[in-house]
Amino acid sequence: MQIYIVQPGDTIYSIANAHSVSPERLSLENDIPFPYNLVVGEALVIIQPNRTYIVQEGDTLKSISLSQQIDIMELLRNNPSISDGNLYTGEELVISYADKRTGEIETNGFTYPFIDMSILRKTLPYLTYLTIYSYQYNRDGSLIEIEDTEIIQAAKSYGVAPIMYITTPTSGDNIDTEIAHIFVSHMEIQNRFIDTILLTLQIKGYSGINMDTPYIQPPDRQLYVDFIKTLTNRLNREGYSVTVTVAPSLFEAATGITYSGIDYTGLSNAANAVLYQLTYEWKYPYYLPISILPLDAVLHTLRKAVAQFSPPKCILGFTNIGFVFEFPYFAAITEANFINYRSAIELANNTNSKIEFNEPSHSAYFHYIGNAKEYMAWFKDSRAINSLISNSQELGMRGISIWNIMYFITNIWLLINAQFEIKKILL
Structure with missing residues (x-):
């Protein structure tokens, strides 16, 4: 290859x-x-x-x-x-x-419930896990239902383990920063929450959960680890897995300073797996993503985190979403528009642009003029994705996770397929 x-x-x-x-x-x-x-x-x-x-x-x-x-x-x-x-x-x-594969890898893809089924069927052969986004939980321990039955059954028919993704409630861009404190402080709510998760897993046919790590107040650091340990023990007894997602902020990646509220080692020990999710800023169009930063800085943050995890428990998450923003760029003012890989290539072709590659960040980009304004498109191509996968393997991580699979990018899946045996746990 x-x-x-x-x-x-x-x-x-x-x-x-x-x-x-x-x-x-x-x-x-x-x-x-x-x-x-x-x-x-x-x-x-x-x-x-x-x-x-x-x-x-x-x-x-x-x-x-x-x-x-x-x-x-x-x-x-x-x-x-x-x-x-x-x-x-x-x-x-x-x-x-012709290429000989170098080993086995676990792969995860995030999807919304409304994914085009033809795209899902094309992607499922490449996946170990399908994580469905998302169930939000309320302060009383209840869950907000989603319509996910069809894609759960489709995943299982391809030997892919469907994973229930659980997130904190949001209002616009505002996240409930108090909810973790409520959960770790009130055992009745905590137990109701776990009971509700178990019932949903059983009814829907999920293989496990992925718990998004909310904002944790520093005094609650150990209490949250204890909660994840309790959650994991309860679910493991019933045959379900627990993964926790942690995501470094742009500040952490740029400075190397880790937020004190998250006990990486404790969470790694408490859960079955940890998803270390880079580029979570895809949710916030007024903030540049981690992918803008030099790759060395991102990898330094990743190595620091993995040193606190058990690497065989760790999954590296990254995005295949690109960004288009207008020049001049002003932080928290200029709004970025999201763009997928194929659309970025089509935009470059339609604007007669030459694609460049930024070596420090390992990102592809190009400039173009539209409506008398200058724009830049910034995205990850196969070079960047291959580099991230290679680094995850060098660090001994168990696999990779892609946000998201709503669009099928053939060459990225083929480069993974050419190099690795993709693990299937339901076949």
Whole structure:
């Protein structure tokens, strides 16, 4: 596998010929629609197939799986274009790639309940866990229901463990900063909350929960760890897992100063797993994300946190969401608009922009003019994602988590698939 950066004068045909792959497969694996327009600076993932199969009349996924001795999930991972089960006579499918995988990895994808089911089906073969966002809890220990039955069942049919994500209630951008104190201070509310979670897990068919860590007042630091320990013990006895999510702020990543209210070691010991979620600022369009910072600063913060965790319990979370903002930029005043990877490439193509790569932050970006104003688009491409995954593996972390999977980015999933065996815990 390699990542190739489009140069001036390149075409899909010249790149394919130079790397011994078909132009059809190169365009398919990098979401490049006909007429195959390329953007200078665009990062393409190129993976040479080792063994392929030409679809015959009457073939099905099951018959190909049996004749080619390949697991159906592996067949779908190698060929996401057949996720709907439709096969066409003469179509070339990848049975195996030339690259040898380096090990096993756990993968998690966040989704909203309203995800397009065709996108979900295309993504599920690449996932160990599907985390559904989100159940909010109230001060009395009750939960606010969401409509999630269909995607829970879909996840399980692909051997993916559905995870119930639990967050603090919000009003606009305002988070209830007192709720953690209420929970750790009142055992009756705490027990009601755990009972409600267990009932929901049983009724809905979830495999476990992911508990978003709220604002914790420093005096409540140990009480919150005790609460997570109680929660984990109760749920583990019933066969459910508990993950806690912690997210460094932009201030923490920039300064290396860790907020004293969170006991990273205590939470790691109390829960089954810890999701260390980078770039949580996607929720706040008036604040720049952590991805703007130099990668060294972000990795320094990550290493400090992992040193307090048990690395095999730790999952690295990052976003595939990009940002577009107007120049000049003023903190807390300029509003950023969110953009997905494919839309960023299309915007660069439509504005005749050249994509640059900021080495310090490991982010792709480009400038363009629209309505007589200057804008910058800033996003993560396959180079950035590959770097984050590599660093997580070097630190001994168990896996990765992507916010979010509402859009399918073929080349990012293929670069993960080419390098790792993706763990399935329900098959």
